[in-house]
Every structure is written in C-alpha cells, then in structure tokens.
Amino acid sequence: MYAATAxxxxxxxxxxxxxxxxxxxxxxxxxxxxxxxxxxxxxKNTLIFTAFGFSGGLALGLVVALMRLSPSRPYRxxxxxxxxxxxxxxxxxxxIFIAFGLPIALDVRxxxxxxxxxxxxxxVSSAYIAExxxxxxxxxxxxxxxxxxxxxxxxxxxxxxxxxxQAFRIIIPPMTNELVLLLKDTALISVIGVTPATKELTRFxxxxxxxxxxxxxxVVAGLLYLVLTIPMTRLAGYLERRAKVSR
Amino acid sequence: xxxxxxxxxxxxxxxxxxxxxxxGLHKAFGQNEVLRGIDLDIARGEVVCILGPSGSGKSTxxxxxxxxxxxxxxxxxxxxxxxxxxxxxxDWIRARIGMVFQQFxxxxxxxxxxxxxxxxxxxxxxxxxxxxxTALAMLRxxxxxxxxxxxxxxxxxxxxxxxxxARALSMGPEAMLFDEATSAxxxxxxxxxxxxxxxxxxxxxTMLVVTHEIGFAREVADRVVFMDGGVIVEQxxxxxxxxxxxxxxxxxxxxxVLDR
Ligand SMILES: Nc1ncnc2c1ncn2[C@@H]1O[C@H](COP(=O)(O)OP(=O)(O)OP(=O)(O)O)[C@@H](O)[C@H]1O
Ligand SMILES: [Mg+2]
Numbered sequence: 001m002y003a004a005t006a007x008x009x010x011x012x013x014x015x016x017x018x019x020x021x022x023x024x025x026x027x028x029x030x031x032x033x034x035x036x037x038x039x040x041x042x043x044k045n046t047l048i049f050t051a052f053g054f055s056g057g058l059a060l061g062l063v064v065a066l067m068r069l070s071p072s073r074p075y076r077x078x079x080x081x082x083x084x085x086x087x088x089x090x091x092x093x094x095x096i097f098i099a100f101g102l103p104i105a106l107d108v109r110x111x112x113x114x115x116x117x118x119x120x121x122x123x124v125s126s127a128y129i130a131e132x133x134x135x136x137x138x139x140x141x142x143x144x145x146x147x148x149x150x151x152x153x154x155x156x157x158x159x160x161x162x163x164x165x166q167a168f169r170i171i172i173p174p175m176t177n178e179l180v181l182l183l184k185d186t187a188l189i190s191v192i193g194v195t196p197a198t199k200e201l202t203r204f205x206x207x208x209x210x211x212x213x214x215x216x217x218x219v220v221a222g223l224l225y226l227v228l229t230i231p232m233t234r235l236a237g238y239l240e241r242r243a244k245v246s247r
Numbered sequence: 248x249x250x251x252x253x254x255x256x257x258x259x260x261x262x263x264x265x266x267x268x269x270x271g272l273h274k275a276f277g278q279n280e281v282l283r284g285i286d287l288d289i290a291r292g293e294v295v296c297i298l299g300p301s302g303s304g305k306s307t308x309x310x311x312x313x314x315x316x317x318x319x320x321x322x323x324x325x326x327x328x329x330x331x332x333x334x335x336x337x338d339w340i341r342a343r344i345g346m347v348f349q350q351f352x353x354x355x356x357x358x359x360x361x362x363x364x365x366x367x368x369x370x371x372x373x374x375x376x377x378x379x380x381t382a383l384a385m386l387r388x389x390x391x392x393x394x395x396x397x398x399x400x401x402x403x404x405x406x407x408x409x410x411x412x413a414r415a416l417s418m419g420p421e422a423m424l425f426d427e428a429t430s431a432x433x434x435x436x437x438x439x440x441x442x443x444x445x446x447x448x449x450x451x452x453t454m455l456v457v458t459h460e461i462g463f464a465r466e467v468a469d470r471v472v473f474m475d476g477g478v479i480v481e482q483x484x485x486x487x488x489x490x491x492x493x494x495x496x497x498x499x500x501x502x503x504v505l506d507r
Binding site: 141143166 | 338352355371411
C-alpha cells in the first residue's frame with residue numbers, strides 16, 4: 001500500500017512536465033495581465049450578482065416559508081409545489097428558462113444581464129432559502145407562539161417580534177452556506193449573454209482561456225473564488241459551533 | 248360573588264356578571280373527546296383551583312378560555328363578551344386574560360424588561376415610558392426589579408416564572424389563568440412562585456388555577472373543581488372537596504396525591 005503510494009508520487013513528480021504545466025496554467029505575465037480587470041470587473045460582478053440574487057432570494061424565500069407554514073391550505077400547497085419544483089430542477093435549466101424561455105413565452109424583456117441573472121438566481125435560491133427559514137421557524141418552541149398570542153399579539157405581530165428574531169439566530173449558519181452556494185452558482189450566468197461590463201469571474205476566465213489558449217485566466221479566477229468562499233465557509237462553521245455552545 | 252349585598256336595581260350589570268362563564272363546553276381532538284360538557288362560572292375576584300388526574304382535560308379547559316384551543320361546541324364568555332362568537336376580536340380578548348405556562352415561555356431573545364414591555368407596546372399601543380413604568384411596577388410586585396436588564400436564561404426557574412407572571416400582569420388583565428405554574432420547578436423554588444400567586448389572590452385577582460399543589464388549593468382557593476374524563480366530577484369550597492369529598496373518584500385522586 002505504502003509502496004504503491006510512493007510509486008504514484010514518483011510518477012507524478014517525474015512523469016509530469018512541470019515547466020509546461022506552469023506555462024499553460026500559471027504563466028506569470030498572463031497572471032499579471034488579468035489584473036486589475038479580474039477584480040474591478042469580474043469579481044465585482046460576481047459579488048453584485050450574489051448580492052442581488054441573495055437579497056431577492058431572501059425576500060422570496062421568506063414569503064414562501066411563511067406560506068408553507070400558513071394555516072391556509074392553498075398557500076401551503078403552492079409553497080410546497082414551488083420548493084419541490086425548483087429544488088428538483090437543475091439551476092442551469094431554470095436560469096436559461098428565465099433568461100430566454102420566459103421572455104419569449106410572455107413577450108416581456110427582463111432588462112440587462114444584471115436583471116436577468118439576478119432574478120434567475122433569486123428564484124433558484126429562494127426555494128432553498130425558504131426551506132432553511134422554515135426549519136428555523138419550526139425550531140422555535142411552540143410555547144413561544146402561544147405565549148405571544150396569549151398576550152394578545154396577532155399572528156403577524158408574534159411572527160415578526162417573537163418568532164422570526166429567534167428563528168434568524170438559528171438560521172444564520174445554514175444561511176451562510178446558502179450564500180456560498182449562491183456565490184458559486186453565479187458562474188451559471190456565464191452561459192447567458194453578457195456584455196464585457198457584466199462578465200463575472202467564470203465568464204471572464206473562460207474568455208481569457210479562449211483568447212490566450214492558456215488556462216491561466218481560469219486558474220486566477222478560481223483562486224479569487226476561493227478567496228471569497230473559504231472565509232465564508234469558515235465563518236459559517238464558526239457560527240454553527242458558537243450557536244451550539246450557547247444553547 | 249355577593250349580588251345580594253347590593254339592593255336590587257342599583258347594581259351595574261358589569262359588576263354582577265361572572266368574570267368567566269363556560270357553557271356546555273366540548274373539545275375533541277379527532278376522535279379523542281377531551282372536554283365533554285363543562286359548565287363553570289368564575290365570579291370576579293374568585294380563585295378557582297382545578298384538580299384532576301393527568302389527561303383529564305385541565306390544560307385544554309384553560310386553553311379554551313382564551314381560545315388557544317377552539318372549542319368544538321359550547322360557549323365561553325369573558326365578562327359580557329362571548330369569546331366563541333364568530334365576530335369576536337380574539338386578540339383583544341387574549342390581551343384581557345393573562346396566562347402563565349408550566350414552561351414559563353419567556354422570550355429568550357429579549358431582556359426581562361423587554362419581555363414585559365413588548366406586548367404593551369405592540370398590542371396596547373402604549374408609549375415607551377408608560378410601558379417601562381408599568382413593567383417596573385410589575386417586576387417590583389414579584390420582587391425582581393433588579394433583574395430588569397437580564398436575559399431569561401440567566402434566571403432561575405422560579406425567577407423566570409415570576410417574570411412570566413409579571414409579564415401577564417403588565418397587560419392589566421381582568422383574570423389570570425395558571426397552568427401548573429410550579430410543576431416544572433425544583434422543589435425549593437416552588438414556594439416563591441406560590442407566594443406571588445397567593446398575594447395576587449389576596450389583592451382580588453380573578454384566578455383559574457390548574458395545580459397539583461393541594462396545600463395551595465386548600466389555603467388560597469375559594470372553590471376547588473375536581474375534573475376527570477373531561478367532566479367536572481365535583482366542586483365546592485376546599486374545606487369540603489379536599490377534606491370530605493363526596494365522589495369516590497375524588498377520594499381516590501386525593502389519596503394518591505397525598506400519598507406521594
Ligand atoms: N393539541 C392536541 N392534539 C391532540 N390531542 C391533544 C392535544 N392537546 C391535548 N390533547 C389530548 O387531550 C387530553 C387531555 O389533555 P390535557 O393536556 O388537557 O390534560 P391535563 O388534564 O392538562 O393533563 P396533565 O395533568 O398531564 O397536564 C390528552 O389525552 C391529550 O393527549
Ligand atoms: Mg396539563
């Protein structure tokens with residue numbers, strides 16, 4: 001076993017043309033070429049899509065979660081179908097549908113890449129976010145709603161003042177994970193039409209690969225993703241551990 | 248309680264009406280008939296203790312009074328308002344009836360003071376200063392004014408339950424419902440909560456108290472109601488029901504409780 005591992009390691013170290021690999025994946029002058037646009041444009045756009053997509057997803061997700069928990073059967077039913085369908089479809093299919101299919105079908109144009117991309121991401125993520133919020137609300141003990149209602153608060157008042165503030169504390173760690181997933185899903189926007197100004201990291205890297213016949217731009221884009229996602233993932237883990245301790 | 252003490256005709260109707268009236272109250276959960284015809288009047292200022300074995304429907308009865316459970320049939324009146332009428336503003340009724348739970352149910356994300364002010368502000372529309380004044384007065388009443396800035400998790404169970412009582416009182420309720428308010432407490436903390444409840448009774452609060460504390464019922468109750476199987480089996484002054492119960496079911500229950 002040990003010998004086999006050593007043999008593989010030897011083949012990797014000596015069998016691979018390291019100089020060629022570096023030239024095709026991490027050529028210093030091409031690395032330098034990517035800057036500053038890869039930050040000022042591509043990473044910025046990735047963050048813009050993430051921010052818009054997540055805000056929209058949060059708002060939609062909250063509505064869907066409240067519908068899912070509503071006493072009204074049609075609301076519950078709608079919310080269940082909504083989450084099942086959106087979680088059951090590939091995000092890419094939904095994105096293409098919203099960017100191209102829906103405008104054709106409804107004869108409306110969703111203006112701009114920012115608009116189309118963010119809307120699609122918001123809708124895709126809202127289904128997952130709704131489930132996170134629902135789980136958070138359900139984790140608040142029943143007695144909290146009863147105590148609030150017994151003091152005369154209406155259902156919406158109790159939700160807003162008593163249940164949701166507690167639910168959001170429970171939700172923060174899994175929600176941070178959703179944010180990371182959404183940030184990575186912004187890469188899907190690379191398949192819908194973009195102008196040079198609205199390229200996000202993946203499209204920027206891919207176009208760089210095509211122009212230079214060299215993987216360096218994609219590698220740099222990948223490193224920038226990691227700079228963004230790893231701290232967020234770590235933060236989520238930290239928040240989760242802290243939430244466990246405080247309970 | 249004493250409608251005869253005032254000459255006929257001079258009494259305002261609101262003074263003689265019972266604080267709480269239950270008429271033919273039924274509640275079923277699916278096939279499970281939990282309440283099977285309850286008639287009960289609680290006069291203003293009266294303290295009624297409800298005893299009964301586990302599962303006899305005591306909590307359900309209490310929860311029907313402020314409509315945390317919807318009765319299957321029958322009527323509930325608070326003063327002259329029929330709570331069970333379809334057009335009744337339930338939130339407004341609930342604001343007039345305080346409820347204290349076995350598990351305290353304080354709001355953990357709010358300080359003690361905020362626990363007491365939030366419903367005053369949101370439901371009664373009181374301003375910040377008025378709500379705070381009322382909150383502090385009620386905390387003083389339960390002896391916990393110095394805990395106003397603490398979060399519930401930092402209080403003992405007995406303190407939490409006293410805060411819960413103060414929270415209900417800060418709404419200025421016409422009546423208070425207690426559902427086994429001391430059952431979740433360590434034995435050494437029961438006394439401080441019962442003391443607060445006793446004081447409240449002495450001050451003339453109308454109280455409907457589900458409890459296993461026979462001593463408290465004997466001392467404080469004006470009337471003891473014994474429930475079993477979703478009906479009232481026997482009721483009367485504690486000196487009768489607790490000392491010389493007429494019904495065999497009551498005798499057996501008391502025997503079991505006193506043996507513990
Ligand atoms: N929300 C509910 N759904 C279904 N069944 C319920 C519900 N609440 C209570 N029950 C049932 O109603 C019956 C009476 O319950 P209840 O809590 O009123 O009894 P209790 O007299 O308060 O008992 P305990 O002394 O154990 O608190 C029990 O059989 C219980 O299982
Ligand atoms: Mg009970």
